[in-house]
Amino acid sequence: MLKIVIGNKKYSSWSMRPWLALQITGAPFVEILIGLDQPDTAQQIRKYSPSGRVAALLDGETTVWDSLAICEYLNEKFPQAQLWPKEARQRALARSISAEMHSGFGNLRNDCSMKILKTYPPKPLRAETQADVDRIVELWTDCLQKSSGPFLFGAKPCIADAMYAPVVSRFRTYSIPLAGPAQAYCETVWAWPLVQKWAEGAKAEALRAKRYED
Template sequence: MSDLKLVIGNKNISSWSFRPWILLTQFGIPFEEISLKLFTPEYAAIIDKYSPSKKVPVLNDGDLRVWDSLSIAEYLAEKYAEKELWPKDQAARAKARSVTAEMHSGFTGLRSNLSMNFHGRKPDFSIPEDAKKDIDRIQTLWEECLSSYGGPFLFGKNFSIADAFYAPVVSRFITYGVKLGPKASEYVQTISNLPSYKSWGEGAKLEIN
């Protein structure tokens, strides 16, 4: 059994948990999944055992606790440097970090109005203006990266931390029927067709059935 334990919330709604989960899964890094149901007495009773912040996701590596999805990603990038979770090229790596950090700290309009509901479908949802601005910015980022690095992933032929951080956005765009241009639509297909993405979806489906 792996020493890595990833503690996550509900797969249907926990976008923060999705990021490190798909990262670990896509790179074939063994880990034990511990799933807690958010907003329940059981969660409140047990979360202290795993997470100093009382939030998920949190990665336990032996006695070490690493919380926050970006911190987890950076820790994994160092621990498994040979797997190149960030782009190898320095300039591409710097841009990938910027793109990832913008997702991590921004897009509050999107987060607030288009919450993650992996198996929900709301094609007639009226998207508020602040969320539309975020969607436009995300589409611009995707198109720039795909054009500059050749796709099919944001920084070329290999999946990276940047793709992991935008995987929940792909889910949101599908849920709410967001209209995108050709390049961004193709990227949505690329991510949503990954076995790791589909595996997360299967777990989410079990929660709501």
């Protein structure tokens, strides 16, 4: 059976993404959860993931690490799950915005780390962080206009939605004001039962990682 190695559901945005993609496939899997910021975290992660980072996917003799690589692997393994849009131009766009998330938005990631269970009052963002928010709103709006929503590429969530789900969580946690379609998209993603399932898992976690909380 497939195994996915993840960090705390409260904080680990890079774990949430491939976990959602795996859940979309409907395949049974075992979850190995490693508490972040514990004395033996690095040692525990290295047992499974050569990069020393989560997430990792174990499929028999095959190990795949890094969130986007896991999503691509799952797309190949479960073609019937349609983890990317069917149409080539949409697929190109979905891959581009997923890669943009994977390699970018460092200011948002640094200033607004994922704490899925918390909500803070709004406060002004640094200009660079606001620029990340504006770019995300721009690309969501473009995708939603082209697809008619409610997910980025139409009626069903795909890898691109999994890649942006932790961003939705951040926008909620930090009460970042959004206009029209972007706000509606956040509500769609938050109501997505798999996102709720992840958040329920976060609530059930006893472990608290100081570095991620402070």
